[in-house]
Amino acid sequence: MSTALDRHACLALDRADALAPLREQFELPDGRIYLDGNSLGALPRSTADRVARAVREEWGHGLIESWNRAGWIALPQRVGDKIARLVGAAPGELVAADSTSVNLFKVLSAALALQAADAPQRRVIVSERSNFPTDLYIAETLAQERGLELRLVEPDEIALQLNGDLAVLMLTQVNYRSGQLHDMAALSAAAHAAGALTVWDLAHSAGALPVDLNGSDADFAVGCGYKYLNGGPGAPAFVWMHARHAARMDREGLRQPLSGWMGHAAPFEFTPGYRPAAGVQRYLCGTPAILALTALECGVDTLLAAEPLGGMATLRAKSVALCELFAALVESRCAGHGLTLASPRDATQRGSQVCFSHPEIGYAAVQALIARGVVGDFRAPDILRFGFTPLYTRFVDVWDAVEHLRQVLEAGEWRRPEFNRRNTVT
Amino acid sequence: MSTALDRHACLALDRADALAPLREQFELPDGRIYLDGNSLGALPRSTADRVARAVREEWGHGLIESWNRAGWIALPQRVGDKIARLVGAAPGELVAADSTSVNLFKVLSAALALQAADAPQRRVIVSERSNFPTDLYIAETLAQERGLELRLVEPDEIALQLNGDLAVLMLTQVNYRSGQLHDMAALSAAAHAAGALTVWDLAHSAGALPVDLNGSDADFAVGCGYKYLNGGPGAPAFVWMHARHAARMDREGLRQPLSGWMGHAAPFEFTPGYRPAAGVQRYLCGTPAILALTALECGVDTLLAAEPLGGMATLRAKSVALCELFAALVESRCAGHGLTLASPRDATQRGSQVCFSHPEIGYAAVQALIARGVVGDFRAPDILRFGFTPLYTRFVDVWDAVEHLRQVLEAGEWRRPEFNRRNTVT
Numbered sequence: 001m002s003t004a005l006d007r008h009a010c011l012a013l014d015r016a017d018a019l020a021p022l023r024e025q026f027e028l029p030d031g032r033i034y035l036d037g038n039s040l041g042a043l044p045r046s047t048a049d050r051v052a053r054a055v056r057e058e059w060g061h062g063l064i065e066s067w068n069r070a071g072w073i074a075l076p077q078r079v080g081d082k083i084a085r086l087v088g089a090a091p092g093e094l095v096a097a098d099s100t101s102v103n104l105f106k107v108l109s110a111a112l113a114l115q116a117a118d119a120p121q122r123r124v125i126v127s128e129r130s131n132f133p134t135d136l137y138i139a140e141t142l143a144q145e146r147g148l149e150l151r152l153v154e155p156d157e158i159a160l161q162l163n164g165d166l167a168v169l170m171l172t173q174v175n176y177r178s179g180q181l182h183d184m185a186a187l188s189a190a191a192h193a194a195g196a197l198t199v200w201d202l203a204h205s206a207g208a209l210p211v212d213l214n215g216s217d218a219d220f221a222v223g224c225g226y227k228y229l230n231g232g233p234g235a236p237a238f239v240w241m242h243a244r245h246a247a248r249m250d251r252e253g254l255r256q257p258l259s260g261w262m263g264h265a266a267p268f269e270f271t272p273g274y275r276p277a278a279g280v281q282r283y284l285c286g287t288p289a290i291l292a293l294t295a296l297e298c299g300v301d302t303l304l305a306a307e308p309l310g311g312m313a314t315l316r317a318k319s320v321a322l323c324e325l326f327a328a329l330v331e332s333r334c335a336g337h338g339l340t341l342a343s344p345r346d347a348t349q350r351g352s353q354v355c356f357s358h359p360e361i362g363y364a365a366v367q368a369l370i371a372r373g374v375v376g377d378f379r380a381p382d383i384l385r386f387g388f389t390p391l392y393t394r395f396v397d398v399w400d401a402v403e404h405l406r407q408v409l410e411a412g413e414w415r416r417p418e419f420n421r422r423n424t425v426t
Numbered sequence: 427m428s429t430a431l432d433r434h435a436c437l438a439l440d441r442a443d444a445l446a447p448l449r450e451q452f453e454l455p456d457g458r459i460y461l462d463g464n465s466l467g468a469l470p471r472s473t474a475d476r477v478a479r480a481v482r483e484e485w486g487h488g489l490i491e492s493w494n495r496a497g498w499i500a501l502p503q504r505v506g507d508k509i510a511r512l513v514g515a516a517p518g519e520l521v522a523a524d525s526t527s528v529n530l531f532k533v534l535s536a537a538l539a540l541q542a543a544d545a546p547q548r549r550v551i552v553s554e555r556s557n558f559p560t561d562l563y564i565a566e567t568l569a570q571e572r573g574l575e576l577r578l579v580e581p582d583e584i585a586l587q588l589n590g591d592l593a594v595l596m597l598t599q600v601n602y603r604s605g606q607l608h609d610m611a612a613l614s615a616a617a618h619a620a621g622a623l624t625v626w627d628l629a630h631s632a633g634a635l636p637v638d639l640n641g642s643d644a645d646f647a648v649g650c651g652y653k654y655l656n657g658g659p660g661a662p663a664f665v666w667m668h669a670r671h672a673a674r675m676d677r678e679g680l681r682q683p684l685s686g687w688m689g690h691a692a693p694f695e696f697t698p699g700y701r702p703a704a705g706v707q708r709y710l711c712g713t714p715a716i717l718a719l720t721a722l723e724c725g726v727d728t729l730l731a732a733e734p735l736g737g738m739a740t741l742r743a744k745s746v747a748l749c750e751l752f753a754a755l756v757e758s759r760c761a762g763h764g765l766t767l768a769s770p771r772d773a774t775q776r777g778s779q780v781c782f783s784h785p786e787i788g789y790a791a792v793q794a795l796i797a798r799g800v801v802g803d804f805r806a807p808d809i810l811r812f813g814f815t816p817l818y819t820r821f822v823d824v825w826d827a828v829e830h831l832r833q834v835l836e837a838g839e840w841r842r843p844e845f846n847r848r849n850t851v852t
Contacts, residue, residue, distance in 0.1 A: 036489065260528070287525060292715050375490060379696060
């Protein structure tokens with residue numbers, strides 16, 4: 001992407017963009033350039049009315065009967081089947097429920113149980129040192145409980161870990177800080193060749209780029225509903241396992257530890273003994289969060305609306321173009337201010353975000369940008385993170401964001417005291 | 427309560443009821459008598475607008491900044507502090523999060539870990555055979571994993587189990603089927619005298635009757651947000667532990683197994699090692715479900731609105747009066763049709779529901795009532811269950827419900843084929 005581009009050229013790119021109309025699906029606040037859809041996706045226009053209908057009609061009027069009449073009871077599967085279309089899973093293989101952390105606990109427990117049965121000498125879980133902390137915390141506790149080792153390594157050290165000690169390779173497909181994209185197919189094949197199982201967190205890849213769980217021969221996966229899936233703050237997450245594990249768990253009657261009633265084979269028989277439901281349904285636990293699932297469905301629908309335009313492959317092409325443009329413009333127009341590209345330079349190894357690091361002013365520069373209406377985020381200790389959601393980000397937004405960043409840096413705006421007070425969440 | 431009452435007398439009771447204006451807080455559908463608030467609470471009038479504001483303003487306009495500016499990050503604690511006022515807990519002792527099943531897993535795990543450290547010879551979890559199945563399923567799996575025994579007994583056998591084998595006594599304070607109310611203070615004292623810990627599920631008691639967790643010296647508790655708390659279908663649940671356990675877990679750095687990032691001492695430092703947050707905050711796991719918590723807060727507020735009128739004690743008095751009236755009217759006006767009271771006759775031993783059993787026609791009779799606009803529910807194999815929510819149930823509703831039941835039975839309406847086809851959820 002040429003850095004000789006100017007703002008007019010960016011506007012021309014937007015005019016030529018076949019995906020541009022998809023932006024109309026969103027309520028985006030005036031005067032802001034939102035580059036944080038990788039943290040919290042924007043609000044779909046359909047969500048408010050749809051949730052209001054769920055509240056007033058389904059809950060308020062239908063009351064308890066809506067479990068049947070409004071299809072509430074099947075919502076985890078219905079939304080799951082839609083998400084499945086985005087991540088290369090088959091219908092019935094994926095359900096929406098609980099949080100990413102809780103779902104990770106379920107599948108990592110299941111993967112470890114399978115390995116404990118098949119290869120008890122394998123006592124190591126390997127993950128990336130800079131994996132999202134909640135994944136590491138969940139794995140750390142499970143490892144402690146089971147007397148296993150959680151081994152944290154750098155991405156280039158993963159290959160060394162694929163040996164006879166490895167039980168499970170647990171990775172987030174796109175690193176939340178750097179945006180580095182792991183090769184799911186290659187790592188799954190290598191892990192399998194070494195006798196290990198893979199657990200994938202799709203938090204920064206589902207809805208951001210083409211994911212092919214079955215094509216990659218992954219074993220287990222979880223993902224987040226409130227980032228690229230636009231499901232709303234704290235939206236339900238999702239969980240998937242490969243059909244071979246579903247079949248085996250069915251055959252052997254295996255359970256996951258959060259054996260709640262919605263994962264029972266016959267929840268409304270109210271029998272005292274637990275029998276797991278078939279396949280991925282056993283990963284349901286408590287009563288489904290209907291209002292939250294309703295909002296999540298609206299979010300997922302904004303991505304499915306791209307299917308006639310080429311779906312995730314087309315979205316990915318735009319995402320790559322946006323990211324390339326941003327990286328090139330920052331490096332050319334903000335040169336000399338100490339920013340270093342902290343994401344892979346090769347777009348094929350990067351998710352839908354571009355990060356820069358700065359040894360000192362990262363936090364304050366992000367606050368100064370936010371004050372100007374350019375919303376990215378800061379990830380401790382030194383990362384300025386910018387997410388590019390091809391559903392609603394325009395090329396001109398990229399231009400304008402970089403122009404604001406240039407002005408912040410050149411004017412030393414980040415020095416202002418109000419940009420140097422830490423909030424709870426950034 | 428005299429069974430010589432007639433409909434006019436019920437109307438007079440409603441006119442004299444100081445709590446009657448609280449009904450105006452709810453959107454109740456015309457033409458229906460809703461006696462299933464113990465399964466799904468009715469919709470508060472404030473909820474739809476409040477949730478719409480959270481969707482359009484906080485999410486849509488505020489986007490990621492709402493984690494700070496709209497107070498999202500503190501919502502589990504804010505809602506938790508409100509629920510605490512209903513169940514005899516102190517501020518900061520209770521958080522709203524996840525589902526009842528998931529929360530039970532957390533606290534039962536914690537209780538078992540404490541006992542494993544203090545008294546490893548105690549290897550039995552005791553619960554009620556007719557406890558709500560999800561509680562039993564969660565306990566069954568934990569017991570299996572830890573090589574413990576889950577022993578299910580009848581209520582009158584509990585006392586026999588309070589011995590040197592008992593690790594944890596896990597009960598639902600009000601039985602979901604029979605409505606039987608356990609004496610939390612007495613059972614907690616007896617369990618402690620025997621060296622055991624108690625885990626209480628408040629699903630059918632929080633918001634239904636005065637609960638005094640601290641006064642009863644309970645150890646751990648969980649509860650449901652979508653029944654008497656009116657939080658909406660699949661609303662977040664809550665979790666509490668006694669301050670002595672919080673202090674010990676703090677002192678010894680103990681974790682619960684679902685060690686997600688929101689239960690970390692410093693979630694936004696993004697450090698790879700887990701350190702539990704203080705007290706009950708360690709029971710948070712994934713990102714809070716903001717829309718669902720927002721709806722739950724509206725529901726809890728409908729109960730707090732009763733505080734100037736005497737709070738849960740006054741609500742309980744009305745609940746008892748409604749239940750007594752219903753039981754008496756069914757037994758007098760529906761006599762000879764094979765219904766047997768399946769709840770304790772003594773109101774002090776009963777929650778806010780009245781159940782009858784019938785050996786054959788329970789399911790169909792409930793369906794016939796629903797067709798007439800009287801919404802109770804059926805619980806397999808033979809229970810007709812009716813919940814009385816003093817916030818919005820009137821005495822005349824009780825009269826009318828019994829009159830419908832009488833007509834269903836006398837006309838044999840339950841024989842109709844359409845009332846004998848089983849739905850997924852009843």
